[in-house]
Amino acid sequence: MTTLTLSPELRKWAQKIEKLAAELGLDFFPTIFELVTYEQMNMLAAYDGFPARFRHWKWGMQYEQLSKSYKWGLSKIYELVINTDPCYAYLLEGNADVEQKLVMAHVFGHCDFFKNNAWYSRTNRKMLDQMANHASKIARIAERHGEERVEQFVDVCLSIDNLIDLHLPFIERRRKAVDEDALPPDIQKLPARSYMDRYINPEAELAERREKLAREFEELKKKIPPEPERDVMLFLLEHAPLERWQRKILSIIREEAYYFAPQRMTKIMNEGWASYWHSTMMTEHICDDSEIIDFACVHSGTMAMSATSINPYKIGLELFRDIEDRWNKGRFGLEYERCDDMVQRANWDRQLGLGREKIFQVRKVYNDVMFIDEFLTPEFAEQQKLFTYNYNRKNDAWEVKTREFLEVKAMMLKQLTNFGQPAIFVEDANYKNRGELLLEHRHDGQDLKLDYAKETLANLVVLWSRPVHLKTVSDDKTLIWSHDGTRFEETRPE
Amino acid sequence: MQRIDSDHRRFREIVRGRIRKNLKKYISNGELIGRQGKDLVSVPVPQIDLPRFKFGQRENGGMGQGDGQPGDQIQQGDGQGQGQSPGEAGDSPGEHPLEVEVSLDDLAQILGEELELPNIEPKGKKKFESYSRKYTGIRPVGPNSLRNFKRTYQQALRRQLISGVYDPKRPTIVPIRADMRFRSFKEETKPHHNAVIIYMMDVSGSMGDEQKEIVRIESFWLDTWLRSQYKGIESRYIIHDASAREVDRDTFFRTKESGGTMISSAYKLCWEIMNNEYPPGEWNIYPFHFSDGDNWSADDTMSCVKLLRDHIVPSSNVFSYGQVESPYGSGQFIKDLRVHFRGDDQVITSEIKNKDAIVGSIKDFLGKGK
Numbered sequence: 001m002t003t004l005t006l007s008p009e010l011r012k013w014a015q016k017i018e019k020l021a022a023e024l025g026l027d028f029f030p031t032i033f034e035l036v037t038y039e040q041m042n043m044l045a046a047y048d049g050f051p052a053r054f055r056h057w058k059w060g061m062q063y064e065q066l067s068k069s070y071k072w073g074l075s076k077i078y079e080l081v082i083n084t085d086p087c088y089a090y091l092l093e094g095n096a097d098v099e100q101k102l103v104m105a106h107v108f109g110h111c112d113f114f115k116n117n118a119w120y121s122r123t124n125r126k127m128l129d130q131m132a133n134h135a136s137k138i139a140r141i142a143e144r145h146g147e148e149r150v151e152q153f154v155d156v157c158l159s160i161d162n163l164i165d166l167h168l169p170f171i172e173r174r175r176k177a178v179d180e181d182a183l184p185p186d187i188q189k190l191p192a193r194s195y196m197d198r199y200i201n202p203e204a205e206l207a208e209r210r211e212k213l214a215r216e217f218e219e220l221k222k223k224i225p226p227e228p229e230r231d232v233m234l235f236l237l238e239h240a241p242l243e244r245w246q247r248k249i250l251s252i253i254r255e256e257a258y259y260f261a262p263q264r265m266t267k268i269m270n271e272g273w274a275s276y277w278h279s280t281m282m283t284e285h286i287c288d289d290s291e292i293i294d295f296a297c298v299h300s301g302t303m304a305m306s307a308t309s310i311n312p313y314k315i316g317l318e319l320f321r322d323i324e325d326r327w328n329k330g331r332f333g334l335e336y337e338r339c340d341d342m343v344q345r346a347n348w349d350r351q352l353g354l355g356r357e358k359i360f361q362v363r364k365v366y367n368d369v370m371f372i373d374e375f376l377t378p379e380f381a382e383q384q385k386l387f388t389y390n391y392n393r394k395n396d397a398w399e400v401k402t403r404e405f406l407e408v409k410a411m412m413l414k415q416l417t418n419f420g421q422p423a424i425f426v427e428d429a430n431y432k433n434r435g436e437l438l439l440e441h442r443h444d445g446q447d448l449k450l451d452y453a454k455e456t457l458a459n460l461v462v463l464w465s466r467p468v469h470l471k472t473v474s475d476d477k478t479l480i481w482s483h484d485g486t487r488f489e490e491t492r493p494e
Numbered sequence: 495m496q497r498i499d500s501d502h503r504r505f506r507e508i509v510r511g512r513i514r515k516n517l518k519k520y521i522s523n524g525e526l527i528g529r530q531g532k533d534l535v536s537v538p539v540p541q542i543d544l545p546r547f548k549f550g551q552r553e554n555g556g557m558g559q560g561d562g563q564p565g566d567q568i569q570q571g572d573g574q575g576q577g578q579s580p581g582e583a584g585d586s587p588g589e590h591p592l593e594v595e596v597s598l599d600d601l602a603q604i605l606g607e608e609l610e611l612p613n614i615e616p617k618g619k620k621k622f623e624s625y626s627r628k629y630t631g632i633r634p635v636g637p638n639s640l641r642n643f644k645r646t647y648q649q650a651l652r653r654q655l656i657s658g659v660y661d662p663k664r665p666t667i668v669p670i671r672a673d674m675r676f677r678s679f680k681e682e683t684k685p686h687h688n689a690v691i692i693y694m695m696d697v698s699g700s701m702g703d704e705q706k707e708i709v710r711i712e713s714f715w716l717d718t719w720l721r722s723q724y725k726g727i728e729s730r731y732i733i734h735d736a737s738a739r740e741v742d743r744d745t746f747f748r749t750k751e752s753g754g755t756m757i758s759s760a761y762k763l764c765w766e767i768m769n770n771e772y773p774p775g776e777w778n779i780y781p782f783h784f785s786d787g788d789n790w791s792a793d794d795t796m797s798c799v800k801l802l803r804d805h806i807v808p809s810s811n812v813f814s815y816g817q818v819e820s821p822y823g824s825g826q827f828i829k830d831l832r833v834h835f836r837g838d839d840q841v842i843t844s845e846i847k848n849k850d851a852i853v854g855s856i857k858d859f860l861g862k863g864k
């Protein structure tokens with residue numbers, strides 16, 4: 001892709017802003033700015049930032065949606081940053097200089113976040129190359145095995161690419177395999193005095209229990225997986241009867257899913273952090289008097305509140321500011337929490353000045369779930385006018401449900417947990433002793449969408465090549481949804 | 495060409511396949527009516543998204559920011575709320591089934607493929623010829639507005655190099671008159687067939703809303719197909735009860751009269767229009783008549799048959815009669831037509847019992863390729 005060059009003026013500003021960002025304490029990979037047309041921008045965004053992505057119609061669909069929405073003036077992508085080293089940032093050609101400056105300041109916020117946030121520590125910083133490798137590998141496979149077959153298989157893999165284990169890059173999940181030769185543990189005898197023992201623990205019953213335990217132990221040794229497995233993609237890679245090329249594609253798509261996972265886990269923080277810095281840099285250092293109104297105009301556009309969803313830029317920015325303010329004034333800890341004099345609480349200021357330090361620490365170790373769980377306060381929720389809504393079937397309308405803090409917080413956490421995806425485990429690869437796959441959805445109060453689930457199960461059958469079952473809860477009933485490749489069935493578990 | 499183009503094309507192909515698969519549903523639901531602009535139709539495509547395990551928002555609710563008391567409405571549902579099982583497409587605010595724009599030509603092509611419609615062999619003189627300009631080449635003369643900078647520059651550079659005027663240290667290129675190059679165009683003439691559709695509809699008391707809806711849907715698809723066959727086709731609309739008058743498209747579908755039915759009145763008016771404005775030698779004429787088959791008297795039916803036989807049918811490509819079933823109509827008219835025009839392939843009759851029968855009826859009307 002050929003990109004345009006930055007004007008000398010902007011190049012000068014890029015250097016200035018880089019220096020400024022470093023002085024303010026941001027720490028980032030070398031950052032390369034490229035200027036692109038809106039078509040190129042839409043294309044890059046459709047590929048999630050990677051122009052050399054493998055071929056698939058999904059990107060074409062995203063491109064169509066983005067370019068239509070741009071054409072109709074509904075949305076415009078100002079900037080795109082990729083988590084790589086060096087960090088590539090794309091700017092939209094034709095934006096006013098003040099917009100470009102804002103975007104550049106914003107970009108350095110993202111770069112700092114990519115480099116320092118712990119959840120990104122295991123991502124491949126050479127992903128541009130890696131994605132290009134993936135693309136050529138899949139292209140080669142398609143040449144050999146047929147475009148259509150490969151496309152269908154990629155469809156299947158993409159439809160389960162949310163079934164991964166977010167914590168897997170950081171911990172040793174699996175226990176050591178059960179030792180094949182281990183003896184079953186001995187049974188527990190009931191306590192009895194020696195002369196009573198043969199009456200309380202009759203030999204016949206002991207033998208029976210011993211045998212039962214041994215049988216259970218043998219079963220457990222055979223069970224696959226020994227413990228419920230969160231990384232469904234990995235499990236299928238290891239156990240599904242796939243051809244080599246299929247395994248290759250599945251592993252590629254799994255790798256890309258893990259690469260993008262941290263971005264989905266830190267949407268609020270990442271955008272909040274970048275917005276915090278663009279706003280700080282622009283208002284305190286960059287803008288001159290003639291630019292401040294234009295800046296405010298663009299800035300407020302990105303901070304718009306919506307009644308139907310949470311704007312991560314807005315909530316993230318405000319929450320970072322709130323944290324900074326609280327730590328500057330010492331509004332935390334036991335003494336503050338216990339103070340119930342409202343006036344004293346409102347005027348609480350210990351002049352600690354720990355704010356900056358605190359937010360840098362927060363950006364290092366937290367993800368969205370932890371961020372909200374720890375720092376969302378009732379005062380903040382009220383100030384930000386947060387509410388939950390639900391669907392009222394009677395009126396065929398979405399209605400405000402409540403502003404009650406605990407409910408708001410619970411709803412927000414629910415939406416963020418597991419990057420907003422359902423938690424699904426592999427329970428048993430030999431379900432009903434028929435080699436069928438049993439998955440379990442750990443229900444947290446949110447039901448799955450049935451029509452999507454049906455199709456996904458059908459896709460899983462393609463991978464497993466035997467019927468697949470999903471244990472879930474719908475309308476407060478425990479159900480098993482099954483698919484055998486041709487037919488969907490819903491049953492109640494025995 | 496950008497890399498995305500091939501992915502985008504593949505996506506459009508998939509969409510086209512999806513539309514084709516669901517075409518019969520689109521037709522009988524009347525889903526596309528009112529979604530068409532000048533050249534484009536916006537088609538809601540179900541389930542093109544990759545399926546995944548995900549939460550349904552209708553069951554689970556969501557979060558927002560802003561003013562409002564508990565119970566205040568933040569957004570209307572999509573109108574499918576009541577009685578709909580949970581988990582249908584587009585069940586959260588701001589999430590709609592994907593809508594894809596398809597040009598009317600494409601849609602007609604899909605219709606043609608799916609219903610296996612033959613192309614129409616136009617009759618009549620090729621009266622109009624339309625001109626189009628195609629920029630194809632380069633020439634040394636032309637207006638300044640068509641000057642081709644790159645070629646001019648090349649030419650000047652070449653001349654300067656050859657004549658030794660070019661100085662690499664001061665690479666100034668000055669074109670002279672002879673270096674100038676201009677884009678040139680060819681004028682293409684295309685033969686052009688004239689065509690007109692004359693819609694007639696019974697709007698007497700016995701035609702209910704449902705019947706009219708059927709006519710509306712059917713005429714949309716007839717229009718789409720004929721438009722793809724003839725560029726610049728005209729449409730005329732006649733409504734009738736006991737008397738007939740010409741109206742515009744909007745009125746055509748909205749008018750409801752009471753009173754009796756004299757079909758001959760419409761045919762008379764139709765013939766008048768044809769006779770005065772569309773000489774059959776130069777025009778392809780498509781009269782369509784829709785009614786519930788109730789006519790005032792057997793005498794009137796006879797005069798209809800006479801009008802058709804003597805005037806309308808010989809001048810038209812094909813005369814089409816669609817009979818919509820209504821609880822009030824006797825449905826006699828179609829039988830009469832079939833008796834009188836047995837074996838005449840210039841008269842097509844079709845019974846449309848309900849919305850599901852529209853597809854079959856379109857095929858009846860257009861399947862002959864006339």
